[in-house]
Amino acid sequence: MTPEGQQRGAEVLRARGIDGLVVIGGDGSYQGANKLSKLGIKTMGLPGTIDNDIPFTDFTIGFDTAVSIVVDAINKLRDTMTSHERSSVVEVMGRHCGDIALYAGLASGAETILVPEVPFNLDEVAMRMQENFRHGKRHSIIVVAEGVGDGEEIAARIAELSGIEPRVTCLGHIQRGGTPTHNDRVLASRLGDFAVQKLIEGESGKACGIIKGELVTTDIDLVTSTKKEFNMELYNLALRLSQ
Incomplete structure (x- = not known):
């Protein structure tokens, strides 16, 4: 975290005969790799984070596994919600990036997906649930990225607005x-x-990444100073399919 520490790290690598360093991680790891690179250590960054929040790559290492785990959990929850005619709020990771919620919600057929990148109105969520129940649907899955708020608080507000108490x-x-x-x-x-x-x-x-199936490299300086763009096309698809 300090210039002295970074210099010491570079000295240790040189003393050990390390002539190339591959750094796997997210923004903080990339910042460290960038510092070492400027001190003469050859470095390459690999995107390793379940959040999928690294720009200049379509996917990060670990994201697909995390989404699969969430989808499996939602599938099991839906079995219970359907048999007991209840609704469920599922809080997933994603403080600043809603990709886990988006991809898992789309893959599992969630009725509502709340992410930090897209403004939402809980009144509309409650109205949609009431409308679904009026049309005979007796369960609903709401996937919430942690960055939009506490799942318990969101569920309590939905219950207050709709009269339907989600678990x-x-x-x-x-x-x-x-x-x-x-x-x-x-x-x-x-x-x-x-x-x-x-x-x-x-x-x-x-920094190494994959874009449209092709492996690419991008200057770490640019990667660490750029925010990844949210996939509104997929989000809108999830909205259409949930209606």
Whole structure:
């Protein structure tokens, strides 16, 4: 975190004979890689975070696994909600990025998805639930990214507005565990090999990513200073399918 510490890190790497460093992580890890690169250590960054909040890559390592875990949990919750004619608020990770909520909600057919990137109105959520119940639907799944608020508070407000009391499930750190999906394993293998090849070719201070199936590198300076764009096309698709 300090120039002295960064210099010491570079000295340790040189003393150990390390001539290339692959840093796997998110923004903080990339900041560290960038500092070492400027001190003459050849570095490459790999996007490793379940939040999928790193720009200049379509997906990050761990995201697909986290989404699969959430979808599996929602599927099980829907079985219970359907049989008992209840609704459920599912709180997932995503303080600043709603991609886990978006992809898991879309994949599991959630009736409502709340993310920090898109303004929402709980009055409208409550009205939609009431409308669904009037048309004979007796359960509803609301996926909430943690960045939009506490799941318990949101559920309490929905109950107040609609008269329908949702049960709350906070998946928490269960999303960070589990066996990686084959997509994550293939992505990590491709990106790792790509990073090493780029180091051998003499590149440094770059972040590796995948865009439309193609492996790419981007200056870490640019990656750390850019906010990832939210996929409104997928969000609007989820809205249409939930109606």
